Each structure stands twice: as structure tokens, then as C-alpha cells.
Amino acid sequence: MVPPHFNFLITRPWILIFVIVLTLTSSTTTITLVHSKTDGPDVSALNVMYSSMNSPSKLGGWKSSGGDPCGDAWDGIECKGSSVSEIKLSGLELTGSMGYQLSSLTSVTYFDLSQNNLKNDIPYQLPPNADYIDLSENSFTGGVPYSISQMKDLKYLNLGHNQLNGQLSDMFGQLSKLTDLDLSFNKLSGNLPQSFKNLSSLTNLYLQNNQFTGSINALADLPLDDLNVENNKLTGWIPDELKDIRNIQTGGNSWSSGPAPPPPPGQKSNSRSDKSSSNGDGKSGLSGAAISGIVMGILLVIAIIIALFSRRSSTPPSHFLDEDRVSQRRPFTPLASQELSNDMRSEIQKDFRELKSSDSSSSLTAKGLQTSPSICLKPHSDRFNSFDDNEFVNHMNIKRSSSFRITCYSLADLQTSTGNFATGRLLGEGTIGRVYRAKYSDGQVFAVKKIDSSLFQGGQVEDFTEIASNIAKLRHPNIAELTGYCSEQGQNMLVYEYFRNGSLHEFLHLSDDFSKPLTWNTRVRIALGTARAAEYLHEVCSPSTVHKNIKSSNILLDTELNPHLSDCGMATFHQRTSVNLGSGYNAPECTKPSAYTMKSDVYSFGVVMLELLTGRMPFDSSKPRLEQSLVRWATPQLHDIDALGKMVDPALCGLYPPKSVSRFADIIALCVQLEPEFRPPMSEVVQALVRVVQRSSMREDPV
Template sequence: MVPHFNFRGLWIVLFVVVLTLTSTTVTLVHSKTNAAEVSALNVMYSSLNSPSKLDGWKSSGGDPCGDSWKGIKCSGSSVTEINLSDSGLSGSMGYQLSSLTSVTYFDMSKNNLKGDIPYQLPPNALHIDLSENGFTGGVPYSISQMKDLKYLYLARNQLKGQLSDMFGQLPKLDELDLSFNQLSGNLPQSFKSLSSLTTLHLQNNQFTGSINVLANLPLDDLNVANNQFTGWIPDELKEIKDIETGGNSWSSGPAPPPPPGQKSTPRANRHSTKGAENSGLNGVAIAGIVLGVLVALAIIIALFSRRTSSPPSHFVDEERLSQRRPFTPLASQELSNDSRSEIRKDLRELRSSDSSSSIPVKGLQTFPSIGLKPPPSDRVKSFNDNEFVNHMNVKRSSSIRVTCYSLADLQTATGNFATGRLLGEGSIGRVYRAKYADGKVLAVKKIDSSFFQGTRGPDFSEIVSNISKLHHPNIAALVGYCSEQGQNMLVYEYFRNGSLHEFLHLSDDFSKPLTWNTRVRIALGTARAVEYLHEICSPSSVHKNIKSSNILLDMELNPCLSDCGLVTFHQHTSQNLGTGYNAPECTKPSAYTLKSDVYSFGVVMLELLTGRMPFDSSKPRLEQSLVRWATPQLHDIDALAKMVDPALRGLYPPKSVSRFADVIALCVQPEPEFRPPMSEVVQALVRLVQRSGMNPRGEDLSASRRMDDYDY
């Protein structure tokens, strides 16, 4: 009897086999690793000197997830973990770690990695361990943007310098280990914001000052031994179970009492929610506030009494102030909307008073005694009704500390603004050379009158006032101004050497080029100027027009950044768009930020490196944009050598060029959040100068030999 064959069962089996094969194929397809992550790991492998011990790794291409590269774990097509601890690796980690956006665990500890910690680390990492290597430099500021970071271990390296105030946006950071380095200075105030920190190891560094910023952190494990700390150990910290404080210079005797209104927080409550900490004011705090208000009122009454007995003066009319409602100290309470509107009205009336009043209001000068400090005179200040609490000095013409030139005087000095005296034309007007009978030469920027048409035009006197307060050796100094007959002009010192643009792009074939050392010094000086605008001026100022033609060179070829303080005019012009200097996010003038300036500065550095213009339509299509052409080659040693300005004739140190390129790569990142602050750029360039043995200010250059200096 012939057995009956079950075709239905066969079909089911075949279906299952096909389904399994299809599933396997799909899995293999989906295991193909994200291209950006592959590129980052390729660069990392090359930077690690392509070690054969890293099984599967390649310097080009490959599939880390599908081919199971050593130390790599994935989820789908994304790399999620990199663990190469104790792998005998040397070199560095490359410059594309920011592309590893899915990595949450990053461990490169116990190797022999050298140089600075890359400014860019995996941005979404929860766990970073770079301990027990040979890293130098400082702790990268980019860590401040890693809001999900929980564990950071940088112990047993050779890190130096002070900690930046970078810890204010790390609410999840649980463990921080910076021990056994050479870090110095006071602990940053942003440590106070580490609301989840339970473990902090700072031992065997060179930290100074007090540790009061740690008092209210939920610490269970604290080690600050073998530093240079002084002062007293806060009582709150003495309750920690695991604490090491030896090897410091602590003060003996009882600690001073806390300021009025403050009360020590019990250790038991420090692990509770913040809502419990801020649940209300205790009796001592209320008493302190009441006492402060009474003292402030007493001071105000004394001032008013003093005012009535004072002789008349040329100060702004104080009688108008006394006719207002009683003034409550701004430092003691939050102002209501009605109060704000009334004060705005008072300030507007003061601003409209006699503009010749050149001295600060007497009644306002005394308020620092109750907590309001006048703005520093060496910092830029702009008046804004929405910021009146922080800007109590009313705008006045007296704050203009430069010479007021007459229109007739400037017409004579410029030959009635003759074409032959024209130095250049920019987005806000033309610049003329003004020559006086005594031989003095100045540069006059004649601002286009269209900026001042209509009722919403900029306040020229305020612009002049703000520019006159900019004092930095690498910023072109304002000498004077003119505002007559509807014409507004700014007068600057004159630079006979012209601009960086002229040196790089307009010099003839017989001119001696800028040496490499000089180019680095120009970059550093310009970076210092931008850092001053961004991080020292208060409020910070965006330049919006950083380019080589705005970098002027003195007789020793030191740079001076021009057009500073003119951001008001650049808000109404789009001339810089499409020139190759603007960052990708700057599709319109209003989109500029501090990080946009960083990008533009990076483009200037590319000009210094390559001698090329930011955009050159005479080049082949793929080479017209300098950033697009140069960026992929910045970390390829062979390609980099071909990119360097031919005018240098090969006279440059390759390591210096490579480090210079590293800084450029950071500045021209397409995403603004991955660009470093200018202080980081300055630090990187300072280290480059120090390693090369250069003089950062260029005092070793004389006018006669400034372009023959080939010290390598």
C-alpha cells in the first residue's frame, strides 16, 4: 500500500523555511551600521594608530554592528556601547565622537592615550570613563551640554588648569572622579547645581579655596584629601559616612556662624525632593528680610535728607525722583507688573531729560550699599527697559569718552570724501582715509544714511557710547565720531598694513607671505578679541561680521578686529550671507548667535591655513566653498599637507599645522551646539603657541623683519 504523502505539511515546512530565511536576510540588512557612526569609528581607529588587537576594526568602511567589532555593542543599526578598557591602546580618540549619538556607555580607561581629551565626546552618554590614561589639558567644556550624564571618571591622568563653570546643567550626574590629576583653582560655583551627586573624588590635585559649594549636595562618598583647600569643613559634610579630608590647610577653631537668614540643612533631608527644601521661609529668614528692608529704608531716608541740604548741581534733576512713590529696594523683593511699568515710565522720563547731563544720577549712585552694584566701566552695557534692575545707569551723552569731530574737519581731512581716499566699502557704509596737516592719519567709517531713516532707527549716541567702552589690545579702538546734518561717522585709528584679506588674497607674487608663526599669532589675537566680546563684555555681544577684511594688522602684524559693537546695523543687512563666512543656521541676519561667530572665526582660520578665499567661483564646483572642500581633509595628514597655502613654500611645522586643523574642525561644525566657546578656542591656540615656542603677542617682530620670521 502506497503511503499517502502529506503535501499540506510540506508546504507548511517550506513556508517556515522561507520565512526564516527572509527574517535572517532582513536582520542582516538592518544590522548595517549607521554611516556617520562608521565614519566616526574609522577615524577613531586611525587615531589609535590602527592597532591589530582591535578585531574587526577598519580605518575605512566596514560594519561594526554586523561584523561584531571588538568592544562594540549595538541596538539595531546604532552603536550603543564602546568598551575598550585595558586594551593596550595608544594615540588619541579622533575628532568625530560627537557623531556617536546613540552611545550611552563609553569606556576607554586604563590605556595609554595622550594629548587633550577631545572637545567632542558622545553627546548622549550616560557613562564616560577615561581614567588611567595620559590625557593632558583641561576638562572639555562640552561636558556641560551632556544633560543625561550620570558617571564621569577622569582620574589618574595629567589634567591641568582650573575647572570651568560647566556643571550647572548636569542634574543627573551621580558620580564624578577627578582625582590624581594636576587641577587647580577654586571649585566652580556650578557644583551647587549637582543635585544628584552622591560620589565626588577630588583627592591629589591642587585645588584651593573653600569647599562650601559642596555643603548641600546629597553626598555619601567625598574625598578631597591632599589638595590646598583652606577654611572650615562645613558641618553638613562632617555627617558623610565616607569622607576623606586630610592633607589640606583647614582652619582650626570654631567655624564662623552662617549669614543671617541661612540655616544648615540636615543630612536626612538632603536626599528629599527640592520642593521640601523650598517649602517656605523659616523665622530667621523672615527676620533677616525684615531687618534688611528696615536698614535699606533708613539709608534711603538719610539720602533724601542729605539731598535737601545739598546745593544745586549739574546732576540729573533729583527733585523729579523724590516726587515718585517711595522706592523699595530692588534686591529685597520681586516687582509687580504695575511697579515695573511705573519704573519704566520714570526711566523714560529721565532718558528724555537734558542730554548734556554727563554725570550719573546721584540718587542712584548710593544704591550699591543695598546690593546693587554699578556696571564696570570697562565692560559694554546696553540699556534695555526689560533689564532695568541690572542696568541702573541711565543712557546719557557723557558716557561717550571719545572726540567729537566736526563735519567740516572730516571733509577737509578726506578731501571731501574723495574716491581716491576710499579704503573700502562694507555692509554699513564706506571707509575713507583722513590725513591731517600734522601727519596724523585716521580711518573714517561713513555710515549709510538709510540706517537712520524712520522712527525705529538706531540711537547713534548709544552706539558710540557702547563702542567707546570696548578696550582690548586686539580690537580696533574708536578715536571719535561725527553726527551732523544727517550724517553719522565713526573715526578709528588707521592701520597702514591694511587687512588680513589683503595680505592673503591681494598680494602680488613678489610679496613675502605671512609666515606660519605669524598666522598662528593672528588667529590667537583675533580669538582673544572675540572671546572678549562673548565672555568678558556684559552683556555679551555677537559680532556678526567676522571675516578677514575686518581683521586689521598693525606694523608688527598683530591683529585688531574691526566693526565691533555694530551689531545693531548688521541686524538690518544680509550682505554677509552667501560669502562663505556665515554658519549653516544663519539663513537670515536675525539667526546669528555667539556660536555663529565661532563658525565665522573657523572660516578665517581656514583662510590662514590654505590661503584660499571662503568662496571662490573661479574654482571647480566642488572646491568653490572653502569649508565644504577643506573639512573632510582636515584630519588626513597627506591631504592636509596639500591644503596648506603654497605661499608658505613648505616652511611650517607639520604638528603645529595638524593641531591648527583640529581647532578649525571644531569651529566649523555644522551643528552650533557642538562648536566650542571662544575661551576653549583661545586655550587651544595658546597651547599651540606654547608648544611651538612662539611669542603669542609678536613682540619679537620688528617692522623691518616682520615677514622674514621663519622660526621653527
């Protein structure tokens, strides 16, 4: 039997429909209320942020007012419960600013807006409880906001590659958890704040390419592993406590020469190794047994050192690879690429580390010429794992001595080691002479550049010894190192380190069918290293140096395919030649060698980048007439995405990131402009290539 109220509903169906709709609506409302709706202050802060960034359409879900960031999954937003916990908006080409309500984001711990085009000052208030903040690679101006001083949970702060200026406030006293601080590539000035001493957890500090002054004594007791203070205006002495850290880069400053003054009377040394331990009751000291143990240990160490020194002195030092030796040492994977076999890489890498760490003077010298400390300081070196965190390069960066010896070889020695300059030992021939391979019986291998004697006629070239001394002062990881010279019986020669991988020209243009091509990552790496070498010559050396001969045959590759620019400091000789660069490298304004400038070097470097991009030679008469000149053929197509894809070296088989290629082409277009005044300085080229690395996921191999 049907209940009476059901008969009522059956006779009035519209009421039944209304009840069903009402029930469903109520159910939906209940579900919405149960959902974790975003906290109001977080929504308001993100609304303001969105409007301040010019309401970018690429941020899906974002709104200028209202909305539910957590419930609707706004792009780049992660939540815990109803609170926004992470904001990840890196590399989205965002513009505008960040808004003024970031302090409302009290649950945000991860805040990343790096690699965008954001401008204006960094807001005074940032998410107050963040432990990770990355605002690098934007165009922020103004100073570092003082509100950072209250962010006690902060562990990572990166404000590098902006346009920040002014002095750093003493704001670091409470940041005891901070492990990484990057303020590099800004315009910050003044002394380093004393509150840096309170950064008791800091392991990585990057201050390079600013205008800091004064000493770095405030950093002496920090537990640093990586420190870069290059290219500032720092003075004083580098504390001994910092010289033992894993990676320190200090070039481009005005450090005091000579020994550091002793500490004031009564003041303890701050050296990590000098700190004494204390016992439980606060008294420090050592027991008699401990002192006896230390004395015995010291005597044992001295005995071992004497034994090792005697043994080592009986064996001639070996500075270069024996190119005929191959052993079965454990394989390793080079950082640059996989072009070499594992066995060969293993042999070469281990030998280079051993040989480069030994004294740079040769046992075969006739006499030594002591040169003055290098007047050229090391340029900046940015930290990108796939390019710079290279054990060999870091070794060269750090271990260079402020004074060094250049070896004077006898003519008889070089004649013997080159087979009397036999044709079979010829490595190459340039506009100022020939290069031969010199090999000694103890395994040392050198490259000997025999300079054409006609260049010395008329007495217009300065003393050759002085030329060699000046070239030897050019010390940079991406510059081929001069190890010696010879000037006898009218013969003038320069002796360089030898690179068994040859030149970039050979890799790109003379490889056979069995050779593997250079990967895209390695090509960008070669461009960046070469640009840094040119930047060093142009903007770091005093006086500055124009190379006048940048071309792929002068870019030598070591065992890990790191580039080393050769022929540096040879401008005196190029001034005397009628033809300087090979066909295709000359800038339009260079009708004679004396017309070369730094901007001419930039043009030549742009041509090298075109070689890396296309795999073509700068001038190739075998090509159709309109394609013979690489610059004329390629330049009109550099901004055409479709044409660019067809220009890329076919040897890469499409294995490259398209965005990276496009940005690489943009840099080329700037370098090869017809008007020299419009070409960028090498420092800007370096920074542009660094951005290619950062924005193109260079750590991942394209597939």
C-alpha cells in the first residue's frame, strides 16, 4: 500500500522534480563546502601578484580577483590543506613586478620566480617563512630588501643576475640556517657586512661581478665549500682559512701582495686548523701523552715527506701525455660528452690531473726566466654543472701560483725533440709560422710554434724574450698555456702545452665517417669557454689585449673537449702580416691588420659560433655561389625558425633543444652585425651564453 504522501507527489510530478533538483543542489553544495578552499589572504596575495605581472594568459587558472588556487590547481601553485605552500614560476617570460602582498603568504616555503623579465624593486616584504627563494635572472633594481633579516628559516637565497645596487645592509645576523647565497652579477657596492660572520651554515657563496670593496675577513670562519668573489674591488689579503676550501675564485680584485701582517697582540689565529679543543670544564690544553703523540706524528710525517721528495726528485717530471701510452685504468665519464672511448678518457683524465699538479718548469731546461706576477686576473666563472664544475678546469682556476717560471729551451733540445722539425711532426701552419709536435724520451709532449724569421726583419718587433714573458702571463683555464720559448741563432720559437684532440676546425670539418660529431651541449660549452677567454683578454687584462686571430683552428680541445684559445698575445706579429685571418673570419671594417679592434674579435667569434651551429666552413668555394660565404648565407635566416632548423649541422641528426638553438642564433646575429659599434662586448656575449645554458635544460640530453 502506497503511503498518502507518495500519492500526493505522484499526482503533482512537478513537485517531485523540484525535490530531486533541490536534493542534488544541496548535495553539490555540501561537497563544495567540504573541499579545502584556499585561505582568503593567500587568494588576495595571488590576485595582486597576477595583476602586477600584467595578467599573463599563460598562467592557467590565475585570476585578478577571487578564485580558488588550491581547489582549481592554478599553474605553478602547490598547497598543503587550504594554504599555498609553494610557488614555482621559473622561466615563463613573466613581466611586470611581484605585487605588494607577499607577506600574506605565510605558509609558502618555496618561492621561485627566476629566469623571467620581472622589473622594479624586489618587494620589501617577501613570504616570511620561506626557506627557498630564487629571484635570479630578472631585471630587478634597487637594493636587497632588509626584511630578509627576519627570515630565520631561510636556507637558499639566489638574487644573482639582476641589476641590484647600493650597499648590503647588516642583515644576516639571524640567518643561521642559510646554506646558499648568490648575489652575483649585480651592481652591489660597499664593504661586506660584518654579519656575514653569523652565517654558520653557509657552504656556497657567490659574490662575483659586483663592486664590493674592502676585505673579505668576515668570511674567514665560515664553513664554505664554494666561494666566488671575482671581479669586484676587494682589497687586503685572502685569509689563510679560505685557501683550503674546495673551490675558491678570487681573480679580478686588488689584493695586497706579500705576506699578510700578523694578528694584533693577544688575538688568536682564526685558522680552522689552529683552533684548539676544549675539555668539559672549559679548560683547554693537551695532556703530556697527547703532546708526545703529536711530536712523534710530526717526526713520522717529516720522514715520509723526505722519502717521497727523494724518490720524486730521481724521476724526471712529466707534464704532458705520452700519446703512445694506453693503459687499462678504471674508466670515467667526462663531463663534456661521450666522444672519446672510455679507456682513452680514463688514461688521459688521470694523467692530466697528475701532470698539471706538478711544477710547471721542465727538467730539460737550459735556464729559467723568472717573470713577475701576472698582471692579468681571472674573469668570472659561473656555476653551471654541465659546463663549469669540471675537476680539471677548477684545478687550473685555483692552483695557479701568483709567480711562475717560463722555461728557456735550447735550440738543440727542440731540434732533437721535433726530429729536426721533420715534416712528419708538423701539426699546422699559420700566417706567422709553423707548429710542430715535440716529444721527449721521458714522455713529455709539447707544441712548438716556429715563428717566421721574416717577421723580425727591420728591428720593428720588440725583444722576443719580453714577448714570451708577456704571453706567459696570460693565465686562464680557456687559454692555451705557454710553457717556454727559444731564441737562438736567429730562430724564435714558443713552446705550448699540447692538446692531443687537436682543434675545433678538425672536429667540425676534417672528421671521417667513423668519427662521432660534437654533441649540441659540447658545442655550446666550447662557445662559452672561448667567449670567456676573449672576455679575459678584452676586459680583465691590463692593458687589454685584442686577439686578432679568433678562428676554429686556434681553438684547441683537451681530453674533455674543453676549449683553449691559442695564439693569444701574438698581435705584434699579426700587425706585420698582410693577411691575418682565414677567409670568412674578417670583420667588414678590417681591410688591414692594424684596423682590428675588440669588436673585430667579437665578429670573428660570431663566425666561429656559426661554424658550431651549421658545421660549415666560413668560406667554402665548393658550395653554390650564394652559399660560399657562411655569414652572408646564414645571417638572413637566423631569426627564421623554419630556416634555422634546416641550417643546423646535419651531423647532429636533430638531437638538440630547438629553443637553445634559437637563442644561440640570436647571439650570433648580434656578433656578426656589419657596424662594429652595434656588436656587444665579450662580457655580454658570455652572459648571453650562460643564459642559454640556464634556460635550455642543458643537463638533459635531447631525444
